[in-house]
Amino acid sequence: MSSIPDYAHNLSLKMSQVMDMIGVNEKIVMKRRRISMLLNESLLTVIHQLCGNDKNVFFFGSTIEGTTTPGLHSDTDSLISLNKFNVIQDRSEWEYGKRNFLMIQDENVSPGYCLLQKLRDDVPLPLVVETDDNTYRDRMGRILLKNTMFTGLHNVVRNGPAHSLQNVPGVRDNDLVPAFPCHVRPVQAGHWLNQHREEHWPTSDMIQYCNNTRCFVVGVGKSGSTNEAFEWRISTSFAERFLMFNLNITQIRCYVLMKMILKTFITQMFPDRISSFMCKTVLIHCISYTRSDTWKENTLFTCLSFCLSTLYSCVQNEYCPHFFITQNNLMSGRFSPESKPLILETLRYVIESNGRALLEIKCDNFGLYLKSSLNSFIQINEHVIPTRIAGLLLGVTALFMNASFIFFLRETNDLSPRLATQKLLTIIANHQNENKKAYRLITRHLCSTLGSILASLIINQQDHLTYKKALSFMSLGLDSDVASGKLKLASMFYCNGDIERTELVLKNIEEFYNLSLVEPMCGCYDFKKARTRESFQRLCYESSEEYTLLKDITASCVCFIRCEINCCPLELQHEMFRSTQEDLAYRSEDDKLMDMAVVDSLPYLYFLQYKTYSRLGRQDDKRKTLSNIARTIDVEPNLGHRETALNLLGQCMEQENNLGNAFKCYARSFQIRGRNNSAKLHICKLLNKLINN
Template structure:
């Protein structure tokens, strides 16, 4: 499968206040949607697209074909559920229903209502490599137009389409119809808009959210606004869309939108036979929507001042009153710079976690073989695409884990050669970021009892970890993050090399898989077994990281300091490290695993014989993550200890 991203976030046609979703389409490639028998492919799930007078415009039926011969698949005589009146076997558009942990909304599947997880949508789609017949009419209609240009039309004619699993509401074939999606061509046209056209679209969405969405949430969609905009651009001259004509252009689009609602007719830009507003309005709501649209069209100056989204109306009023609103010139470039670096760091973290969770339950030998295969495949792919920086970053994280597995497997065998190989691998992972690779190396020395070298590495981390700059980066799951530090943002803005900067100002979480268990401190090993049988019911597929020990770098660094200084008998340094663990949990807002840090702190408190403080740590941990949390085990052990003593 391939994943493609569409929508406002990709187009740059949104604002923070509009709260646009990241729209993703998952194209399932072992399906082959064809329009002619000559396109049939052996071994694939072939589907013949059917478009006739009985199918809603913009939709199609999918006839199931054989995968071993270009022939129709025979329908069993007792199976009428997937057969039409002509006896053809059709594919239902409900085939993706019941996907794990999702809620269906039209063609989209949503992850919703999971605490600490951002809601996200995706559409499962089947690829169609040739433009459907209904969309080809658009190419002929626009041959003589000034926009889109001939080059743009030619590009659109070669873009692929999708079919997505939703039928026309009220259609006789609703359960068998698949909607034709022209997302690639739409995205291409949006990429070719000028700044005035983009601003016009954003203002339309702001007006929609302020005046329509709250009262009539399922009436006019952002896609309808986009379609209206594209139609308006296509029948006006290009020189009409200038920065000093924004207000006029907005009025034009709002008037067109009003007419569409009044006539209940808004043709799809590419498949004009598809009326987007068919059956969209009830007799009760339509007059109210028209009244609202008449107000924003005829009194658009006042309507703009009433926009609450992003405080737009207030800013506009201040500007009209001659009040200068100062926005630093570097604000937007700085935002883009730190967001790019953050996304790069999180993408690498997520990619590494996916690889590690695939080998987590394997034997050490098989895990090492699979990791080496991962590294080898990445080397080949990145050599082809010349993206050597990405390869180096990913491979170094994996080499660090390879070394740790090798050391864990031989920790009790006194095999000096194996230990030397393990050390060589782990040294390759030291420069990935500020702390995580070094902390794994320090953990290995700590677990072998080499306190001197453990302390030496921890001192190096302390020198490199600038608390005023470095940001934790957790890619295990999605959660709402606080604004990054100003010094972090400034360095991102001043540097033009994200991959180099990653090793100086980012600290991903430290991860141990089960075959590294002997290189993982005992207190952290409990995290590998955090889920009871009951807890598993609260887990999703993406929660496989919970079978590993994962902890944020900074609190784990102070924990290792505490344990090392305890062994060395340095009481003052040990107490200082204990204080720092507690302070980090309280003041660092972007920790991804605060509950794990609290579990470590609680075990330190037990070691200090502070039973009540330890209990409070575990309770706080459970308040953060009520299920799949080893704090339950720690509380049971603590109560057992108290009762027996």
């Protein structure tokens, strides 16, 4: 790669410019990693642990690496470490209280895979009796664990080792990979350490880190192996993620371009032949072969050509060694006699086109933008796409946090006030000294709920001590986001008859709720969401403090479980009993949300203002808030509970004796959600009122 023609330098710079423009730059890459690893990964782990599950969740793949674009539509690969299991290579590593399995790697096991022999729970000795349908006694008398033990998980679709999570409210479809932790590097992966000890990349420090990091085993066997039903694949995802985190921006762009080329020219015809993981492996091998100063912005095209030529050679020889477990040939048995020549011909076309094939890439309009750049008439704002990506990333995290909180409340809704209080107190006490941001994000919402439950127990009673405790917990949840925590406090004051303090809190919320900036975030269920505001996107792109942004420019739903009923205005209490006997037949087992009262923050803010001004007799302010509710319902695109807001507005109209408009509100609400909607009750009551009048 020493002799590089001038056109390649110019083309490389233009390619780098376009990659920057579509969001493959240092800022977006780091933002993806921070949000994916520090927030979303931690949030999932926190939710599992709060629910009493001894599991850790880790993200791997393009999303957390920052090696994707919107047009690539990359999945989120989530590995769930089941910590009650322990995979060992020597019986001295056996742990009491865990389900221990001995890793077996011999000449009968495919490279990169292992068998798991089940050991006894009381002593580090092999189990001699089959215990269930997930085990099998082989001809040597060993009790082996089948890799099919995770089939049948709820709401998942099997895809190799992964189980695609689908149709779960508030959460994108993603790949869930149940895995057993292995805290000692397998012998097969140890050969890599010696092989790369003298190379300049990875460095000695990187090699040491990879050698010390944990591995996992996941439930999938080598296709075509005689032991396919019993083999478990050894996953070195942590080490791979670490190496990807140490790539420079040109190397990342090279990988993204390889995936774009794969999608444009090969995947449509041969979807299962060359995977993005193979491209990643080829890239890492290429980096290890070259000097680090080779990978620069003005050499991007040359580096890409080198990687594609290496990929061509791998396909031609049907040999692509796993970077850590070199005995594992990723391309073994991947190509049929019919597909291989066509794939090679396609790769040869791309390589020999001298860059012309890049103009055919439609993914993220890369080819179009590159052509415009080469002709010096780019007609697009270079910051538009990166700012949209930044807004989307923070929005997904806010939705994810809201969905996580709702999930936890659904598990608490059926408890008595005493049991719910004990559960929340235990969780908050156990994690109040945690420094992890995810814990703080979740526990702030939980503190608001706990304070509301305590207040609900003693409202209209003179229990000043409990009321003071309720206020102290409420104060801990005030900045969970821009509005929902404060609205819970305002609800408590209103239901306790403290109208002056209710008005003060509502004024504070309105002051900080910037209508041109704040985005409502509902993760309660899936619905088509509109693009976030440009000002929201711009601030997300400019700031590196995503944790602060979640508190300042997002508004979560306001949620009341039945234990909080006395802190929930009567008009909203109807939402806790929205399901008729007929509706119940159309609900799933997990649809406990319908037994809670949930409303978007902004219309609820205006509703509470209406009720407050009604108590204070301020007619002009009251009429203004009614207009605000109606306008919000009509113009705010991302309301998740629009039907609830309409039900609240309809009840306000009834209180104004405007029965015709009240009926219109309920009818419109019923059109949005035909089942599990309290609008049915309101319509019946309204018709009864009209008839009797």
